[in-house]
Amino acid sequence: MRLLVNKVVLALSTLAAILGLIFLFWILITLTIKGINAISLHIFTNDLVNNGLRNLFVGQFILAFIAVLIGVPIGLIAGIYLQEYSFNNKYAKFIRNLSDVMMSAPSIVIGTFVYAILVNPVGHMNGWAGAIALAIIMLPIIVRTTDDMLGLVPKELREAGVAIGAPKYKVIFDIILKAAKVGIMTGFLLAFARIIGETAPLLFTSGNNEYFTLDLNHEFPSLTVAIYNLATMPDKHLVDIAWAGAFILTIFVLIINLIGRYLIKDKG
């Protein structure tokens, strides 16, 4: 009887695993089929106004890139504070927990916040608002990664630096950050992969733009927002374009994740 129960339960959980995997691969397979069928040279060379995706790729990338430029320095230095300067006091513990809570804050709520401070006063959606919303989402991820990776650097390295009389900031920048470089860069890469696929915080901050533009003071083209708009259109051709965009976005995100995984493994 015990053996029977054992067999039944193991079979059930294997079945659950298979069921879960079926759903997940169902998604990937439909995405691949629909995406590959819809991809043509046309979508890479034309903007949304001519049923292409060129301006959207560029726009999405720029938004995420500016978010990195804002989020990474603040997050990196905050992470350095938590690990190197705070001596793990109560305030550091508090900030650490707060940052973890912020990591799980609904991204659409961050969108509403940015709308209130950067879109409403200006009167129209703009690229800066979108980039800042993404930076806010990215910040706690950067803090967490930096904090964790610096924690892995052996104490002896710090002591060696201090022993030869280097000031602390020099020890941090010339020794500790170099030792933790791969891990931190991987964290940045994964955070980038996370925000490049975000849609909700962009819907009403940077919105979307049919034309090619680099002007961040106005509505800015975004691939994910465009996918959302196009996919709900009745025109089948537009839906196909959305599939192509979704497919390319997913491949891009997965490749970045694989690279990050490889880097971590390579390091040991």
Next chain:
Amino acid sequence: METFFKRLSSLSATTILLILTSIFIVLFIEAKPAIKEYGLKFLIDPRWGVVISNTQNDKLKNNETVEKSSFEDKDDLDNDLEDDDIAIEDEDALAAAGVTASTDTKVIYGGLIPIVGTILSTLIAMIFAVPIAMGIAIFLAEIAPPKIAKPVGIAIELLAAIPSIIYGMWGLFYFGPFISKIFGGGSVSLLVAGLVLGIMIIPFMASLTRDSMKTTPDVLKESAYAIGATKFEVIKDVIFPYAKTGIIGSMILALGRALGETMAVAFVIGGVFKLPSKLTDPTVSIPVVLANNFAESSGMSLAALFYLALILFVISFVVITFAKFYFLGDNK
């Protein structure tokens, strides 16, 4: 230089605190007109954007007072002070509305439908996702040989990285029609939204659960096997008790993710302001209301949307904090 950098670093760390506090304050300020106008009654009012003309308004006003008093009775038991404040403001607002209503129409915004939609879709997602994610975690941690467990584990983790808009799109075009064939109803419904949400959080939940289960020391498992326990007994009596807090914590984290998810739900929930009478009815959730209506709103409707955003923010904040402190422990 040293002190400068030290200051700068502690300032950067404080940014986190500043951003979180200002999110709360800004949302509160923006929502204030709606909070003043509707008070806590917003939480139980099922009307959204309903225009009431002056003749109807008298009747509705009476109804409202009845509703309000019963609601106050209930709430007064909970906390006296806070509610009294709001109740006074409420009466003012109602009186003001009564005056203006004689010449003008009035639009009422209530948050009940999106709140119920959010809770129900998250509930369906959890009921669906928990057993499957547990199955996957047990499979990966205990059943599968390393040769299978490793690639499957990596695949699951990669799937957790796929943008949620992809799940929504797939739900709209493939999963929704599939579900409506089996259970009836339309291809967009509360049920489809909950299930898509569930599928979306499965990879996240499964990999976190697997990681917690793997923290069980091998010695404990081996000694159980040595006295003749079956694999199921080891899982049930050794691994689960050992990793319990971690597993529950990861489930609550997944719950928090489901609560605030926008894109996976926006495609498939229907976006209709209607309380669902059965699972296959379309309805709406807080993030979806925000996503669909935010850009076109102004004045009171915008304030009401900010009120909803504030509610969502507070709920997810409480859920995550609870998970962190009670189950995942104070790390480091």
